[in-house]
Structure formats: structure tokens, C-alpha cells
Amino acid sequence: MLSHIPGVNQFVPIDLIKADSFLSRLFYSQHYVLYSNAVEMKEKFGPVYKVAQASMLGQIFIHDSDFGKLVATKGAKMFKKDSILNDGFHALFGDHSIFTTNDEVVWKRHRSMLNPAFTDEKLQNNVVKETNKTLSELFKSISQQSIRDVGDDMSNLTLDIIGRAGFGYEFGCTNKSNSTNGNSLSDSTKTILSNLIFFLVSPYQTFSEKTLSSITPIKSLFKSRDVFIDEITNIIKKRRREDAPNENDILSLLLRGTGSDSNDAMLDRELVNNCFIMIVAGHETTSHALTFSLYLLAKHEEIQEQVYDSIKDKIPDHNTRELTYEDYEEKLTHVHHVFDESLRLYPVAVGTNRELTCDVDFKGYRLPKGSLLLFNWYTEFMDEKNFYRPEEFIPSRWGEEGSDNKRHFMYIPFGIGNRSCIGKKFAKIEAVLSLASIMSKYKVTFRDPNAKLHPIQDFTLRSGEVYLKFTERQ
Numbered sequence: 080m081l082s083h084i085p086g087v088n089q090f091v092p093i094d095l096i097k098a099d100s101f102l103s104r105l106f107y108s109q110h111y112v113l114y115s116n117a118v119e120m121k122e123k124f125g126p127v128y129k130v131a132q133a134s135m136l137g138q139i140f141i142h143d144s145d146f147g148k149l150v151a152t153k154g155a156k157m158f159k160k161d162s163i164l165n166d167g168f169h170a171l172f173g174d175h176s177i178f179t180t181n182d183e184v185v186w187k188r189h190r191s192m193l194n195p196a197f198t199d200e201k202l203q204n205n206v207v208k209e210t211n212k213t214l215s216e217l218f219k220s221i222s223q224q225s226i227r228d229v230g231d232d233m234s235n236l237t238l239d240i241i242g243r244a245g246f247g248y249e250f251g252c253t254n255k256s257n258s259t260n261g262n263s264l265s266d267s268t269k270t271i272l273s274n275l276i277f278f279l280v281s282p283y284q285t286f287s288e289k290t291l292s293s294i295t296p297i298k299s300l301f302k303s304r305d306v307f308i309d310e311i312t313n314i315i316k317k318r319r320r321e322d323a324p325n326e327n328d329i330l331s332l333l334l335r336g337t338g339s340d341s342n343d344a345m346l347d348r349e350l351v352n353n354c355f356i357m358i359v360a361g362h363e364t365t366s367h368a369l370t371f372s373l374y375l376l377a378k379h380e381e382i383q384e385q386v387y388d389s390i391k392d393k394i395p396d397h398n399t400r401e402l403t404y405e406d407y408e409e410k411l412t413h414v415h416h417v418f419d420e421s422l423r424l425y426p427v428a429v430g431t432n433r434e435l436t437c438d439v440d441f442k443g444y445r446l447p448k449g450s451l452l453l454f455n456w457y458t459e460f461m462d463e464k465n466f467y468r469p470e471e472f473i474p475s476r477w478g479e480e481g482s483d484n485k486r487h488f489m490y491i492p493f494g495i496g497n498r499s500c501i502g503k504k505f506a507k508i509e510a511v512l513s514l515a516s517i518m519s520k521y522k523v524t525f526r527d528p529n530a531k532l533h534p535i536q537d538f539t540l541r542s543g544e545v546y547l548k549f550t551e552r553q
């Protein structure tokens with residue numbers, strides 16, 4: 080027997096929400112339900128409930144790993160991206176990219192064209208090299224100033240890495256003396272990211288871009304978007320003119336065969352949209368994940384020392400050479416565990432949005448076709464049935480026997496199914512090598528021993544301000 084879906088304010092029909100996104104975005108309360116309050120909401124209503132407040136009008140929340148299984152096995156047939164949210168992305172990033180397109184055929188084509196840029200071989204050659212290069216620049220600036228705004232450092236680091244490894248492009252964030260026009264693009268990227276949420280909660284379906292531009296943060300966001308598109312178009316033009324394009328970066332791969340009308344060629348607007356989305360998706364997420372990891376290591380000095388000891392033990396010459404892909408694969412197990420554990424406690428993507436393309440029966444409820452779903456996986460990460468003492472930072476739990484099988488459909492910080500993160504391994508290599516290099520060179524401690532973390536739920540989960548002291552190890 081199917082039950083009535085529990086929750087709050089059930090009265091708003093989904094068609095009304097779709098017709099009037101202005102109403103649905105009058106207030107923004109997603110942060111309340113998504114992260115800080117998610118565990119409480121699940122306890123109150125169970126794993127499936129309906130929330131009708133502000134931007135979440137009529138949205139069905141799902142907190143159950145069986146849903147992950149459903150997405151992994153039948154996802155493509157039952158779900159599509161949330162069309163309301165995607166409309167917002169189209170206005171900013173264009174609708175011709177792997178992340179924003181609503182068209183399944185277009186998505187498949189983009190995904191299959193981008194996949195070869197993310198093979199182990201490509202990542203080995205490319206991400207490892209650019210991560211090491213960018214870290215060495217960061218370390219030079221740390222030697223001049225040991226109290227660091229870690230959020231800022233990680234943002235600069237990850238933006239430079241995706242610029243170099245993705246597009247052979249110098250954002251010039253870690254090595255300021257190197258920057259030419261890089262600054263305009265890095266500033267634009269940061270403006271877009273910090274103002275994204277103002278736009279997503281605005282009535283973007285109801286009003287024109289001109290009207291919306293009367294709101295200052297949205298105006299700067301559109302301005303930065305235009306700078307970005309111009310710059311990226313110039314990068315592409317320049318690359319086309321070059322005789323020997325960088326063989327390993329993402330752009331080189333996409334450029335091969337482009338310019339024609341054949342099916343396997345990416346047109347200019349698709350290239351621009353995809354480059355834009357890669358920079359945004361590839362930068363912010365990893366930057367916050369790294370900041371959370373460093374905060375946790377500073378908070379747990381004994382774990383930090385264990386990580387350092389394991390690096391010394393497994394890589395005796397760690398302080399005289401750069402770390403390699405083999406180190407990443409074979410010798411940095413403790414660092415992998417730290418990263419997995421911090422993504423469990425602070426998953427930068429706490430869930431994902433979908434729209435149902437057919438009626439679906441799940442856990443005794445009928446979820447009607449057209450429903451907007453928010454699959455929140457964070458509550459499973461914080462559930463005692465999956466992780467003992469879930470509130471605590473215990474990286475060693477990841478090395479315990481059987482932990483991988485048990486968590487297959489449940490621990491999914493990079494999503495699950497066909498639309499899961501294409502950059503997962505890119506991010507992991509970059510993050511594990513960065514954490515290991517930092518740990519091997521510095522001890523990190525709080526500038527203020529009473530410092531507290533205040534995570535902010537925007538489009539992603541952000542770390543807020545984290546200041547740490549970096550003391551060079553002898």
C-alpha cells in the first residue's frame with residue numbers, strides 16, 4: 080500500500096512551482112534543510128518527505144542510500160536534471176555543456192568526448208605535474224608569510240591547477256609575478272562563484288537579464304560571465320593558431336577535430352560552455368574540500384603527526400623530491416583516508432537535484448512524475464548504522480576490513496550513476512598530492528586556538544574563514 084508523503088506545507092502543486100519560479104525563490108532556505116538541519120529533518124519525517132518552503136516549494140527530499148542504488152541502476156530512464164535549476168545555469172554557463180544540457184543525446188556526446196581527458200594515463204601525465212608545479216609556487220609564498228588564509232590559498236591553488244591542467248592557461252594566482260591577463264579571468268571566476276547563489280535564488284525565470292542586473296551582485300556576475308566568455312574564446316582562438324598544442328590538457332583533446340560540422344566535433348559555443356563549466360566545477364569543490372581537510376588536520380594534531388609519520392615511513396626521500404602518481408596510488412593510504420573522512424564530515428556537494436520523468440514507487444511512497452527531488456546523501460554519512468561515532472573525525476575507519484563494499488551505494492560524495500562527477504579522479508589526485516606535500520613540509524596549527532568552523536551552505540558547502548599557521552618541519 081502506498082502512503083501519503085510526510086513533510087511540511089504539502090499544498091503547493093508542482094505545476095504551480097514550475098510556472099512561478101519567482102514565488103519559489105522568494106526566500107532562500109536551502110541551507111537550513113540541506114546541511115545544518117538535514118539530520119534533524121530525517122529523524123522527524125523519515126527518509127522521504129516533502130518540503131514546501133521558499134526555494135524548496137514542493138520539493139521531495141530523499142535521504143536513503145537505496146535511492147543511490149536506484150539512480151545507479153535505472154537513473155537514466157527515471158530522472159533528468161532539475162529543469163528549474165538548469166534554466167538558471169543556462170543563463171550563466173550556456174546550455175551546451177556536459178553539466179547544463181537537458182538533452183540526453185547531447186549529454187552523451189559531450190561526456191564521451193570529455194571522457195578521454197580523464198583517463199588514468201592523461202591524469203598521470205597532466206594533473207600530477209601541474210599540481211607539483213603549483214604547490215612549489217604556493218610554498219614560496221608560505222615561506223614569506225606563515226599565517227595563511229587557507230580558503231584563499233586553496234582557491235588559488237585549485238584555480239591554477241585546473242587552468243594549467245585543463246587549458247594550458249595561466250590564471251597566475253599562486254605566482255602573481257607570472258600573471259598577465261590571468262588576473263581578470265581569476266577575478267571573474269571568483270566573482271561568479273561568490274555571487275552565484277544570489278542569482279540562483281533570484282526570479283531569473285520571470286525577469287529579463289536587464290532587470291535582474293539592477294541587483295548589484297547579479298550585475299557583477301553577468302559582467303564577469305561576459306569577461307569569462309571573451310577570455311575563453313580568445314584562449315580557444317589562440318590554441319587553434321598554435322602549431323604544437325599541449326597534448327595532455329582537456330582543451331587540446333576537445334580541439335582535435337573541432338571546427339567542422341561532423342558529429343564528433345565540438346562547436347565553438349560547446350567548447351566555450353564546457354571550458355566554463357570545467358573551471359567552475361573543477362575549482363570550487365576541490366578548494367573547499369582541501370580547506371576542510373586542513374582544518375580537520377589542524378584540529379587533530381595527533382592524526383596529523385600519524386599522517387606525517389606514514390609519509391616519512393613510506394617515502395623516505397619525500398623532502399628531496401616531488402610526489403609522483405605511484406606515490407598517490409601506493410604510498411599515501413593515510414592521506415586518502417583523511418580526504419575521504421573530511422568529505423564525509425563536510426561533503427562539499429551534500430546531494431543532488433533531479434526531476435522525475437515517470438512515476439516511481441520508493442519505500443512505500445509514490446513519487447509522481449514531474450516531482451523535483453533533492454537526494455541528500457549527507458544524512459547517510461552521519462548515520463550510526465553506516466559509521467560508528469559519525470560526528471568524529473576518524474580517518475582510520477577507511478582502512479578497516481569490508482569498509483569499501485559496505486559503502487558502495489552510500490558513500491557517494493562525487494554522486495552516483497551516469498551523471499556522477501567526471502572529475503573525481505582529477506580531484507582526488509590533486510587533493511591527495513596537495514595534502515601530502517603540505518603535510519610533508521609543514522605542521523599546521525590554528526592561529527587562534529579557539530577558532531571554530533562555520534560552514535556555509537551555498538550552491539556547495541563552503542568552509543568559511545580558516546586561518547592556519549604553517550610551521551616548516553625540520
Ligand code: HEM
Pocket residue numbers: 177178190241356357360361362364365368427428430431432492493494495497498499500501502503505506
Ligand atoms: C572534491 C571535488 C569534487 C566534488 C566533491 C565533486 C562533486 C560532484 C558531484 C556530486 C557531481 C554530480 C552532480 C549531479 O549528480 O547532479 C559532479 C559532477 C560534475 N563534476 Fe565534479 N566534483 C569535484 C571535482 C570536480 C573536478 C576537479 C572536475 C573537473 C576537472 C569536476 C567536473 C564535474 C563535471 C563536468 C560534472 C558534470 C558531469 C555530468 O553531468 O556528466 N568535478 N561533481
